[in-house]
Amino acid sequence: MTRVIVVTSGKGGVGKTTSSASFASGLALRGFKTAVIDFDVGLRNLDLIMGCERRVVYDFVNVISGDANLHQALIKDRHCENLFVLPASQTRDKDALTEEGVEKVLNDLKHMGFDYVICDSPAGIEHGAIMALTFADEAIVVTNPEVSSIRDSDRILGILQSKSRRARDGQEPVKEHLLITRYSAKRVDEGEMLSYKDVQELLRVPLIGVIPESESVLQASNSGTPVIHTKDEDAADAYQDVVARFLGEERELRFVNFEKPGLFKRLFGG
Amino acid sequence: MSKPIEFKTGTLSAMSAIIRELDNVRLADTMHTMLGGLGEFFAGEATVIDLTQLTKAPERADWAGLLSLLRRYGLQPIAVRQAPEHLVESARKAGLAILSADAGRMSAERPVAAPTAPAPVAPAPEPAQASLDMPAPPTGTATMIIERPLRSGQQIYARGSDVVILGGVSNGAEIIADGSIHCYGPLRGRALAGAQGHTAARIITTCFAPELVSIAGVYRTFERGIAANLAGKPAHAVLRANAAGQQTLNIETLQLD
Numbered sequence: 001m002t003r004v005i006v007v008t009s010g011k012g013g014v015g016k017t018t019s020s021a022s023f024a025s026g027l028a029l030r031g032f033k034t035a036v037i038d039f040d041v042g043l044r045n046l047d048l049i050m051g052c053e054r055r056v057v058y059d060f061v062n063v064i065s066g067d068a069n070l071h072q073a074l075i076k077d078r079h080c081e082n083l084f085v086l087p088a089s090q091t092r093d094k095d096a097l098t099e100e101g102v103e104k105v106l107n108d109l110k111h112m113g114f115d116y117v118i119c120d121s122p123a124g125i126e127h128g129a130i131m132a133l134t135f136a137d138e139a140i141v142v143t144n145p146e147v148s149s150i151r152d153s154d155r156i157l158g159i160l161q162s163k164s165r166r167a168r169d170g171q172e173p174v175k176e177h178l179l180i181t182r183y184s185a186k187r188v189d190e191g192e193m194l195s196y197k198d199v200q201e202l203l204r205v206p207l208i209g210v211i212p213e214s215e216s217v218l219q220a221s222n223s224g225t226p227v228i229h230t231k232d233e234d235a236a237d238a239y240q241d242v243v244a245r246f247l248g249e250e251r252e253l254r255f256v257n258f259e260k261p262g263l264f265k266r267l268f269g270g
Numbered sequence: 271m272s273k274p275i276e277f278k279t280g281t282l283s284a285m286s287a288i289i290r291e292l293d294n295v296r297l298a299d300t301m302h303t304m305l306g307g308l309g310e311f312f313a314g315e316a317t318v319i320d321l322t323q324l325t326k327a328p329e330r331a332d333w334a335g336l337l338s339l340l341r342r343y344g345l346q347p348i349a350v351r352q353a354p355e356h357l358v359e360s361a362r363k364a365g366l367a368i369l370s371a372d373a374g375r376m377s378a379e380r381p382v383a384a385p386t387a388p389a390p391v392a393p394a395p396e397p398a399q400a401s402l403d404m405p406a407p408p409t410g411t412a413t414m415i416i417e418r419p420l421r422s423g424q425q426i427y428a429r430g431s432d433v434v435i436l437g438g439v440s441n442g443a444e445i446i447a448d449g450s451i452h453c454y455g456p457l458r459g460r461a462l463a464g465a466q467g468h469t470a471a472r473i474i475t476t477c478f479a480p481e482l483v484s485i486a487g488v489y490r491t492f493e494r495g496i497a498a499n500l501a502g503k504p505a506h507a508v509l510r511a512n513a514a515g516q517q518t519l520n521i522e523t524l525q526l527d
């Protein structure tokens with residue numbers, strides 16, 4: 001059975017595309033046949049982060065409008081065997097994503113034997129974001145530890161409850177996961193940032209992971225390699241943990257406690 | 271071929287904005303305090319500007335300003351009831367329908383919210399004991415039960431009944447009931463009980479942190495914060511008569527264990 005997972009947030013720039021790329025890669029590394037779709041029509045970011053922008057010929061909207069078939073449009077990932085990218089188009093016409101069109105593409109992916117389809121949602125609560133979440137079985141709600149991001153995540157959770165196909169058909173609700181990104185244990189320790197516990201307490205959604213703020217995320221995007229592939233890197237390890245928890249493994253939270261380096265050095269003589 | 275137009279009668283639920291002073295500056299200020307400065311407080315309800323209780327009629331009215339003020343909070347003004355004679359023409363020009371005091375009285379004047387919650391499943395509540403001076407409590411409708419948190423931007427209206435919410439009410443969400451509101455989990459949004467004037471309605475929560483509570487139209491907002499002895503604690507809001515016989519909104523802690 002194919003599972004459709006939307007990566008969404010309401011607020012822009014919180015790390016949806018970064019997370020979609022690494023999460024999809026992580027699932028593929030575990031051997032699952034995975035597709036990741038960019039719903040951000042007009043902005044197209046995912047292909048850059050996945051490093052496949054030069055190989056884009058056809059896109060999601062071409063497939064929906066029948067100009068190309070899925071086999072032509074899916075781009076095989078450079079880094080993992082089982083991963084395919086369906087890029088967004090440059091069109092300004094956001095209504096090109098029709099509900100029937102999206103449903104048909106998802107059904108075709110199901111018939112092609114995909115285990116997971118990851119939908120990278122655009123920001124906001126408009127058409128594109130709604131299309132990305134409509135057919136979701138599960139949702140990863142990406143939130144930064146700040147009030148405006150939490151508000152928007154709360155809003156998108158409400159929309160998931162009312163506008164998803166599962167909600168409309170009265171099926172079992174979309175399974176929700178909270179992913180906190182750009183987390184700085186140091187700033188939390190200094191009282192400048194909300195802690196992950198505060199965020200979870202406000203949103204009341206099970207936590208699937210906390211991704212630390214890390215410079216290597218930007219480096220990874222610039223080199224077109226999702227950060228999860230970076231060796232010995234906190235953000236990469238945190239994304240590995242997210243994939244493990246998603247697949248039902250127990251993993252303790254890491255990178256959430258700040259150790260004051262001065263004290264450490266004084267005690268152990270650095 | 272179907273006819274290009276048809277006429278049918280129907281009733282429309284509408285809000286009444288009962289305006290006692292036709293002074294936009296004062297109204298803006300009052301609405302800001304009442305509604306916590308929250309834009310889109312309402313959800314596009316059709317609204318009748320009700321001037322039946324107008325204390326003094328100004329020489330002219332700034333309808334455009336009033337309409338824009340009401341719209342800013344998410345109301346859709348459609349008509350004016352009992353406008354003073356000399357203001358009728360300008361109201362009509364502003365696009366408002368003109369209603370007399372009784373004509374066009376809307377069937378129900380309250381927020382129209384499409385409940386997004388599952389159908390009620392609980393048995394009908396025992397009729398509460400009503401004291402003589404209170405409007406009869408809503409009866410006959412089963413308690414509405416909402417099994418998920420109510421999220422920012424969502425609104426639920428339990429028409430003619432109590433509502434039980436399992437999971438809390440987020441900031442920016444709104445729960446309205448003709449009866450009482452029972453919130454298990456943090457109440458952080460707006461809660462309006464006794465929406466049709468049932469003064470014995472209560473708002474009960476295991477974690478008190480709302481933006482606004484209102485019982486039978488008597489409301490309180492918390493822009494300046496909530497008293498430390500109440501914040502985050504189990505509490506209920508209840509109307510009690512004070513020495514002068516006026517109903518005041520009391521918020522009291524509850525001992526749950």
Ligand SMILES: Nc1ncnc2c1ncn2[C@@H]1O[C@H](COP(=O)(O)OP(=O)(O)OP(=O)(O)O)[C@@H](O)[C@H]1O
Nearest residue numbers: 012013014015016017018123182212213214217218
């Ligand atoms: N853990 C992190 N540490 C540091 N920077 C990060 C982290 N996660 C994301 N970023 C940076 O934040 C910016 C936005 O990330 P991204 O494009 O993934 O967000 P988005 O939610 O998809 O944005 P949009 O709403 O525009 O689609 C990027 O510059 C990215 O490099």
Ligand SMILES: [Mg+2]
Nearest residue numbers: 016017040045
């Ligand atoms: Mg993005």
